[in-house]
Amino acid sequence: MGCTPSMLLDHKSRRRGSSGSQEAALAKVAPTPVCNKAVQAARAPRASLESDGFSIQLSSKKDSYVSQMGNNFATQLHIKRISGSSSGSPGARAGRRSSLALTPEDEPLVEVANRSPPPAYIPAALLYAPAEPLEVLCVFPERASRVCSAACAAVTRAGGESRAVRSAREAVDSLRRDSDLRPPHVVVVDARQPQILDAGLLARAIRGTKNTQHIILIAVVKKSAYLKDDFAVLPYLEAGYNRVMVETVGATAWCAEMLQARTAASTARAHIAAVAVLAAAADRCRDLVAVTDDQQRVLMANKSWYRVLGWRVEDCPRPLTDAVAGEALRLAASGARDWEAPVTLRRRAPPDPILLPCRGATVAVTRNVSHVVLVCEASTVPDGERARGSLHSIRRGSLDVRSVASDGLRRTSLAKLQGLPLEAPITKVIALLAAAQEGAPPNTVAYIERAVDMLRTSELYSPQMRDEPKMRVEDPVATDLIGALLSQGPTNVLSSRRSSNDSTVVRSQTNRTNIKNKASGQLRELLDTALSWDFEIFRLEDLTRGRPLAHLGLALMGGRFDVCAALECDERTLLHWLTVIETNYHAVNTYHNSTHAADVLQAVAYFLEKERLKTLLEPLEAAAALIAAAAHDVDHPGTSSAFLCNSRHSLAVLYNDVSVLESHHAALTFKLTLNDDRVNIFKNLDRDTYKTARHNVIDMILATEMTKHYEHLAKFVNVFYAKSSGSKEDGMQADEPLSLDTSALSLPENVILVKRMMIKCADVSNASRPQKFAFEWAKRIAEEYFLQTDEEKAKDLPVVMPMFDRATCSIPRSQIGFIDFIIIDMMEAWAAFIDMPELVNHARSNHSRWRELDDAGVTTIAEVMRAQRLHAHHAPHATE
Numbered sequence: 111m112g113c114t115p116s117m118l119l120d121h122k123s124r125r126r127g128s129s130g131s132q133e134a135a136l137a138k139v140a141p142t143p144v145c146n147k148a149v150q151a152a153r154a155p156r157a158s159l160e161s162d163g164f165s166i167q168l169s170s171k172k173d174s175y176v177s178q179m180g181n182n183f184a185t186q187l188h189i190k191r192i193s194g195s196s197s198g199s200p201g202a203r204a205g206r207r208s209s210l211a212l213t214p215e216d217e218p219l220v221e222v223a224n225r226s227p228p229p230a231y232i233p234a235a236l237l238y239a240p241a242e243p244l245e246v247l248c249v250f251p252e253r254a255s256r257v258c259s260a261a262c263a264a265v266t267r268a269g270g271e272s273r274a275v276r277s278a279r280e281a282v283d284s285l286r287r288d289s290d291l292r293p294p295h296v297v298v299v300d301a302r303q304p305q306i307l308d309a310g311l312l313a314r315a316i317r318g319t320k321n322t323q324h325i326i327l328i329a330v331v332k333k334s335a336y337l338k339d340d341f342a343v344l345p346y347l348e349a350g351y352n353r354v355m356v357e358t359v360g361a362t363a364w365c366a367e368m369l370q371a372r373t374a375a376s377t378a379r380a381h382i383a384a385v386a387v388l389a390a391a392a393d394r395c396r397d398l399v400a401v402t403d404d405q406q407r408v409l410m411a412n413k414s415w416y417r418v419l420g421w422r423v424e425d426c427p428r429p430l431t432d433a434v435a436g437e438a439l440r441l442a443a444s445g446a447r448d449w450e451a452p453v454t455l456r457r458r459a460p461p462d463p464i465l466l467p468c469r470g471a472t473v474a475v476t477r478n479v480s481h482v483v484l485v486c487e488a489s490t491v492p493d494g495e496r497a498r499g500s501l502h503s504i505r506r507g508s509l510d511v512r513s514v515a516s517d518g519l520r521r522t523s524l525a526k527l528q529g530l531p532l533e534a535p536i537t538k539v540i541a542l543l544a545a546a547q548e549g550a551p552p553n554t555v556a557y558i559e560r561a562v563d564m565l566r567t568s569e570l571y572s573p574q575m576r577d578e579p580k581m582r583v584e585d586p587v588a589t590d591l592i593g594a595l596l597s598q599g600p601t602n603v604l605s606s607r608r609s610s611n612d613s614t615v616v617r618s619q620t621n622r623t624n625i626k627n628k629a630s631g632q633l634r635e636l637l638d639t640a641l642s643w644d645f646e647i648f649r650l651e652d653l654t655r656g657r658p659l660a661h662l663g664l665a666l667m668g669g670r671f672d673v674c675a676a677l678e679c680d681e682r683t684l685l686h687w688l689t690v691i692e693t694n695y696h697a698v699n700t701y702h703n704s705t706h707a708a709d710v711l712q713a714v715a716y717f718l719e720k721e722r723l724k725t726l727l728e729p730l731e732a733a734a735a736l737i738a739a740a741a742h743d744v745d746h747p748g749t750s751s752a753f754l755c756n757s758r759h760s761l762a763v764l765y766n767d768v769s770v771l772e773s774h775h776a777a778l779t780f781k782l783t784l785n786d787d788r789v790n791i792f793k794n795l796d797r798d799t800y801k802t803a804r805h806n807v808i809d810m811i812l813a814t815e816m817t818k819h820y821e822h823l824a825k826f827v828n829v830f831y832a833k834s835s836g837s838k839e840d841g842m843q844a845d846e847p848l849s850l851d852t853s854a855l856s857l858p859e860n861v862i863l864v865k866r867m868m869i870k871c872a873d874v875s876n877a878s879r880p881q882k883f884a885f886e887w888a889k890r891i892a893e894e895y896f897l898q899t900d901e902e903k904a905k906d907l908p909v910v911m912p913m914f915d916r917a918t919c920s921i922p923r924s925q926i927g928f929i930d931f932i933i934i935d936m937m938e939a940w941a942a943f944i945d946m947p948e949l950v951n952h953a954r955s956n957h958s959r960w961r962e963l964d965d966a967g968v969t970t971i972a973e974v975m976r977a978q979r980l981h982a983h984h985a986p987h988a989t990e
């Protein structure tokens with residue numbers, strides 16, 4: 111957003127510096143009428159502009175000026191004065207001569223007319239702040255501070271709530287955490303012991319934190335320090351405190367202080383909200399709007415301003431006297447209240463300026479002018495400039511240089527980047543959209559603008575709840591589950607159940623037996639059905655005594671898919687590899703064990719048999735997919751990434767809380783493989799082939815990360831599906847039928863999307879399996895979630911999914927949510943792609959059964975199992 115109201119609020123106190131006294135600090139929360147003026151000025155009667163590129167005529171009700179410009183712009187300029195001057199402003203006397211007059215004949219044209227000046231206040235109706243109970247944060251290093259207790263007691267008496275923290279860090283953390291949800295109205299800081307708590311530093315940190323402008327900061331100081339020095343309060347005010355209070359435990363004093371603070375905070379909040387609203391209005395205005403201070407430094411400019419001039423908010427030089435020049439500024443400086451005059455605006459690049467008619471107004475809340483509003487009508491910007499302006503700003507906008515801290519540095523790196531022959535696809539997309547805007551009808555322009563705004567964010571694939579009621583996750587169990595699956599962040603510990611270090615290659619070697627030869631008749635019979643969708647995975651688990659992966663892996667990878675040929679390795683190495691990988695799955699996990707790995711392997715193998723994939727993927731790619739499936743959860747601790755982060759597990763530390771588990775699964779897969787030649791299935795591959803195989807395996811394992819679920823799904827759907835009907839009026843609906851379009855498969859980068867989608871669907875295919883399998887998996891994952899919750903409670907860690915408490919959780923509801931929000935869309939897209947309708951059919955039929963159970967009041971695992979047994983008894987085929 112172009113407007114930043116904080117610039118307006120902070121500017122004065124910054125400018126006044128250390129001599130600003132209490133006024134300086136209070137200016138931060140003082141009402142600011144500037145944006146009000148911006149909106150007013152934007153609404154002023156329209157001036158007309160006729161331009162042939164060299165001449166501009168602007169007329170208002172009674173007066174007009176004509177500007178004749180050569181290539182160096184102003185060769186001749188006629189200006190008629192049209193506005194009154196501020197009586198209090200010494201430089202704004204009527205009849206003042208314009209310094210822009212270029213010929214003697216021009217001079218008399220500058221005069222003052224009497225137009226009612228714009229109001230220098232925020233309309234009272236805008237000063238609205240909803241009533242809220244007082245929230246106070248106390249920062250007192252001493253645990254049993256009596257002053258702190260007195261302050262907290264006063265808050266309670268005033269009907270509010272208080273929290274106490276003991277350090278500056280805790281205070282800032284708490285404000286950052288709560289800044290959007292429950293920012294306090296008042297923060298009381300113990301400033302009596304500077305050696306323990308630097309109150310000045312804390313105030314600056316608080317003021318630098320988002321959404322804290324309205325907070326009333328109170329410093330509690332020692333009486334002795336206060337009495338010694340008449341100006342003792344100044345450093346506190348300059349640091350950002352609003353009030354300084356002498357230490358007291360008196361209930362009356364604190365009560366009075368809290369009531370005053372509450373009033374001040376809600377007034378400040380109302381003013382800030384009003385300013386923000388007006389800034390938002392200016393920002394959405396098509397005309398170019400800028401606000402300067404009385405020194406002509408631009409404090410704020412709206413999006414249109416930046417778009418035409420090519421400056422982005424963060425690149426825009428402040429002060430901007432460089433980018434703005436002309437009579438308009440001189441009139442502004444003179445203190446004229448309301449005027450029209452040309453302004454020269456310098457674009458960022460190319461640096462040639464454009465001259466536009468400008469309406470201006472000054473705001474003087476007290477005697478002195480504090481702000482100047484400049485408005486140039488969008489319609490007066492020549493077409494070419496508008497197009498150029500928008501393209502420039504957009505191009506620049508797509509460069510990711512925001513992280514560079516200093517202005518100078520940022521500009522240097524921008525210049526460097528612009529010199530490089532680089533352009534991201536998103537830059538091209540945004541440029542194309544900008545071009546499409548030109549001459550488009552207004553509502554199309556508005557849609558494109560919305561789309562471009564969305565494209566500019568770096569969170570393109572972060573899911574956001576749609577507004578439609580059907581998309582709202584209203585069930586708390588489903589909310590818990592989906593929230594935990596999709597959000598990355600502090601999580602998961604390698605529980606005491608097992609650590610990643612106790613599973614080693616050595617164990618796998620001691621277990622080296624020729625499984626193939628040992629396979630019983632039953633097992634062989636079962637493995638013969640390994641390529642059917644109702645493969646009896648749990649029977650395999652039983653028959654192999656918890657070693658399904660090695661058996662199934664050998665049957666599928668060694669048999670049907672001949673991975674050994676693709677990797678040029680022998681079957682023995684493959685068996686060793688499968689054994690080592692399987693050993694490194696935790697048998698104690700109820701869900702994330704080697705049976706899950708075998709199940710995902712089986713699903714991938716099943717998908718690979720589909721015609722579309724058979725023709726699409728090379729043998730090496732198929733081999734990589736099977737390897738990734740077998741190893742994708744290796745050494746899974748049975749707890750989520752969030753749990754590892756929350757418990758500060760070494761893996762979370764190693765991977766910086768980002769994709770912790772998936773990074774570990776991928777890294778460990780290669781570590782185990784490369785550690786031992788007898789296990790190394792890649793050992794005979796040449797460097798490039800190994801690189802390709804490794805890249806494929808890693809990419810597919812990382813794709814199983816659920817926080818990226820919507821990203822992978824959206825990319826797949828965007829590439830392989832086209833909207834088959836015209837889009838709805840607002841172009842934002844998602845319910846139009848999609849038709850498969852596989853022409854994009856010719857591009858290798860799109861084949862990657864297919865492979866990711868394949869392993870993702872396999873990973874959660876349990877919900878699309880026949881009912882008896884789906885229900886067993888649901889039971890297992892729920893049990894694992896419950897164990898995590900138990901452990902979190904036992905270790906006093908944040909509970910990632912509080913609804914997954916074995917005493918209260920509804921299994922049917924969790925499954926309904928999982929199918930609704932994760933499974934159905936994905937399986938529909940994948941099922942159509944590989945022509946496998948049963949994926950969707952099973953998911954839907956499982957959904958109906960879960961719904962029946964929910965309707966019947968079934969919640970716990972035991973109840974589900976009981977109900978299913980009865981169901982199977984009465985309708986033996988229904989559960990298959």
Ligand SMILES: Nc1ncnc2c1ncn2[C@@H]1O[C@@H]2COP(=O)(O)O[C@H]2[C@H]1O
Pocket residue numbers: 591595743814816873874876877887888891924925928
């Ligand atoms: N039937 C299910 N019900 C709820 N969550 C599931 C189900 N199947 C898979 N999941 C979750 O989806 C996640 C996919 O990635 P993971 O295997 O790491 O962990 C899996 C579980 O957390």
